[in-house]
Amino acid sequence: MKSNSHFSNASFGKQKANKNKANSLKNLLPPLPLFVLQPLLNHIVSSVAKKHPELFDRLGDNANKVFLIDPSDLPLFLVLQPNPLNPTLKAYNQNEIIEHDTYICGTFATLMQMIDAQSDSDALFFNREIRVSGDSEAMVALRNALDDMEGSLAKDVAKSFGPLSKPVLLAMQKFSKGSGKENG
Amino acid sequence: MDKVQKPELICPAGTPASLRTAVDGGADAIYCGFVGSTNARNFPGLNFSLDEMAKSVLYAHDRGAKLLCAINSFPTAGRTDIWKKAIDDAISIGVDAVIIADIGMADYMSKKHPNARIHLSVQAGASSAESINFYCERFDIKRVVLPRILTVGEIKKVHDAIDCEIEAFIFGNIGMMAEGRCSLTNYVTGKSTNMDGVCSPANFVHYEEDIDNNLTTRLGEFAIDCIACGQSAGYPTICKGRYNADHRDAYYAFEEPISLNLTHLLPDLIKAGVSALKIEGRQRSKSYIRSVVSSFRNAIDGYARGETPDISDLLALTEGHKQTEGAFKSKIWR
The missing domain is CATH 3.20.20.70 (Aldolase class I)
Structure with missing residues (x-):
């Protein structure tokens, strides 16, 4: 069941985070030009879906759910709909209200480390470094599906850029480290 | 050795x-x-x-x-x-x-x-x-x-x-239970840890965080823990929850996380x-x-x-x- 009810939690958390980090990078950043970011996200989701089709088997019925991803140090939301027929990853302005099933929040670096199996998601939850609400079954299924992916998502995505793979990977790693320090 | x-x-x-x-x-x-x-x-x-x-x-x-x-x-x-x-x-x-x-x-x-x-x-x-x-x-x-x-x-x-x-x-x-005989999840959700193979089924688990980042964990209709901002969290299992007992409030009655x-x-x-x-x-x-x-x-x-x-x-x-x-x-x- 999709609703905005969990969004209120997400929204409160975001407002709180902003209030506590008045000088954080997030508040200093202008709104991102999402039209520039969107082709990159399309590329990421299509390359992951192509390389890891087994991911959808693990998701089962949860592939039809809407996952709201909140990088707490960036002025945007990401919305993942891992429908095997048409998987999408879209960026939205952080002030938009988005209907969703499941919500997850953490710094960009933390989220990337979790997806790339560099950090244990249960430990991140125990330590309150990630926050979740909404459909827990969908969240658990997505976590397990992503965790079964071999290798590094960041490297896979970078590789899919062909000759630009090295600079893309370096940029992602630099951004992840910068993000971690920012919120560390 | x-x-x-x-x-x-x-x-x-x-x-x-x-x-x-x-x-x-x-x-x-x-x-x-x-x-x-x-x-x-x-x-x-x-x-x-x-x-x-x-x-x-x-x-x-x-x-x-x-x-x-x-x-x-x-x-x-x-x-x-x-x-x-x-x-x-x-x-x-x-x-x-x-x-x-x-x-x-x-x-x-x-x-x-x-x-x-x-x-x-x-x-x-x-x-x-x-x-x-x-x-x-x-x-x-x-x-x-x-x-x-x-x-x-x-x-x-x-x-x-x-x-x-x-x-x-x-x-x-x-957990502090007789292994293979725990019925706490069954009591709350109707799903059996021992026969359905799942303790605290994820579709019964709900997390709610308030404006002050205090986290409430629920299994089905029951709140099983409220964790203050900055405190470590645990699994959403009944045996690791806190309850009000006669002698103590917010008490880890079975086992702590x-x-x-x-x-x-x-x-x-x-x-x-x-x-x-x-x-x-x-x-x-x-x-x-x-x-x-x-x-x-x-x-x-x-x-x-x-x-x-x-x-x-x-x-x-x-x-x-x-x-x-x-x-x-x-x-x-x-």
Whole structure:
């Protein structure tokens, strides 16, 4: 069941985070030009879906759910709909209200480390470094599906850029480290 | 550890990628289960198809590791065929042992596959020499996974009185319950930990965080914990929740969020005759598997060389950021 009810939690958390980090990078950043970011996200989701089709088997019925991803140090939301027929990853302005099933929040670096199996998601939850609400079954299924992916998502995505793979990977790693320090 | 045989390191895997991580990290054997209710970690997105299990057997065997298939939930009336098929499937692809909890399935396997190796699951709750020897005599079980309720001294007494190997948990989740008999989840959700294979089903779990980042954890209609901003959280299980009791409010009535860590008892466990040391956590990530397996591989090898390894870094992976030696050290750990 999709609703905005969990969004209120997400929204409160975001407002709180902003209030506590008045000088954080997030508040200093202008709104991102999402039209520039969107082709990159399309590329990421299509390359992951192509390389890891087994991911959808693990998701089962949860592939039809809407996952709201909140990088707490960036002025945007990401919305993942891992429908095997048409998987999408879209960026939205952080002030938009988005209907969703499941919500997850953490710094960009933390989220990337979790997806790339560099950090244990249960430990991140125990330590309150990630926050979740909404459909827990969908969240658990997505976590397990992503965790079964071999290798590094960041490297896979970078590789899919062909000759630009090295600079893309370096940029992602630099951004992840910068993000971690920012919120560390 | 000089004159004692080095024990096997038994590691969990919830996905094929985790299994490969465990093998590569130095596990001697990996335990895992099929998708569905036949194993006690029936979580969404977790576990193995038959094809994945078959490929995993090959991966493990090619690298000198064993694969132990957990078929360790209890069949409900009229549904035993599902469990029997799981056993037949596991044997057909060459697993090294099947971990069984149900007495009927132990009987089925011992008759249908008399040459296959049966390990008695912790879910069977066999903690006395009398009980374990019954399984040995009737079903020829080769190993018992002991419930987490015995002291090291008691394990030694059981070891001296039984006819099979002992596997003991050394790290991971611990709850204060009679294993295989916990009905707390069933009471709240109608789903059985022991028959449906899932403790605190995810579709009944809800997290709510307020404006001050205080986290409320709910299972079904019940709030089972409220965690202040900055405090460590635990799993959403009833046995790790806080309740208002007559003598105390917000009281961890059963057990607090905490993990078992027997690093410092490893030499004692091995001297007590434990053949296999088991890490809990099929529901955990590859990152957890990588850290815990390599740490305990180094610890076991280190002890074998007469060293005392430092694996204090595992605290970061523990529930509630706390660890205990539980009943293994003392019956009054709380």
